[in-house]
Ligand SMILES: Nc1ncnc2c1ncn2[C@@H]1O[C@H](COP(=O)(O)OP(=O)(O)OP(=O)(O)O)[C@@H](O)[C@H]1O
């Protein structure tokens with residue numbers, strides 16, 4: 001079965017054509033493609049005509065090199081208009097006629113309590129749900145569990161992490177695919193996809209923070225005790241560093257971008273104050289700037305982005321977790337010193353993300369395609385294409401619980 005992961009980034013459209021082994025569910029990337037576009041800003045599609053155009057071109061290119069049919073499409077959703085909240089609710093289980101008052105929990109109870117938890121902050125007028133991920137359940141005063149089915153109690157409490165976006169935003173993304181006759185597609189919030197590429201179940205269980213630096217966005221995901229606690233988009237990225245370099249080095253964008261990739265470091269203490277870098281300026285003359293000066297500009301902006309990230313972590317009270325390993329990933333993290341700066345600012349262990357559970361022939365999958373391949377991995381791991389007849393609300397909650405139970409055997 002062929003699945004196409006479509007990462008509609010702020011600057012690039014990146015796709016990973018993957019094959020899923022029906023027995024092992026293992027994912028192998030067959031082909032990766034990347035195209036620049038001008039259809040989005042800070043992760044949100046702002047020009048639907050251009051978006052359809054570039055996606056059409058991408059599909060044509062894939063068709064030229066790959067003759068088999070693509071069965072499923074998974075497209076990323078990103079941008080500032082995505083909001084998330086954790087809803088909690090408790091429902092009574094007991095009935096008056098039941099003397100013991102304790103009731104055995106069924107799937108209907110689970111659905112009811114999750115729905116109630118979701119409704120605590122659901123805004124169904126102009127928002128649409130992208131994901132609702134069950135966090136945990138608690139029966140009376142028993143310890144929390146991820147699957148309460150068949151246990152007995154008087155009341156059932158649940159919490160659920162809901163990610164939602166504007167209806168118009170979700171419709172725009174759908175119409176990019178539907179405009180080309182594609183019906184079999186799902187949408188996945190971009191940070192969840194990127195994170196799925198670089199972590200495994202053990203990381204989720206142990207607790208992990210993943211920070212992914214893109215062009216105009218930075219993604220933040222927090223897992224703790226196997227539970228998704230936070231998934232956020234911060235509307236700043238590596239592009240902000242290029243813009244600063246362009247202004248302060250008085251050069252054009254493309255030269256500034258090259259300097260960022262080849263001569264800049266985000267950890268200015270490692271830069272040489274004596275080493276001079278030649279920069280072509282806007283009037284085609286050359287000026288010289290010290291490596292340290294370039295590093296200071298780069299460091300200041302990345303520090304600001306990291307500050308936004310840590311503020312979010314503090315808002316969720318996950319600051320203690322900054323001291324366990326933090327994964328820094330995404331194309332923007334290939335900047336020299338990006339990892340060291342975060343580590344220095346927060347006194348934390350920081351590592352670079354590596355693709356896990358995704359094969360790419362004998363090669364290592366490049367950071368550029370972590371989101372695209374992660375979209376496919378997320379879809380497979382969470383079985384998001386399955387029919388959710390038993391869910392009633394199409395959220396796939398029961399399938400996820402079933403998957404959790406299956407994992408135990
Ligand atoms: N070697 C490198 N050193 C520094 N920065 C790099 C390097 N390689 C790529 N980048 C930067 O990474 C950014 C591209 O990130 P990415 O591909 O995630 O963009 P996008 O997906 O289009 O945007 P976003 O993820 O913000 O929606 C660019 O700003 C680019 O300059």
Ligand SMILES: [Mg+2]
Nearest residue numbers: 009214215371
């Ligand atoms: Mg990106």
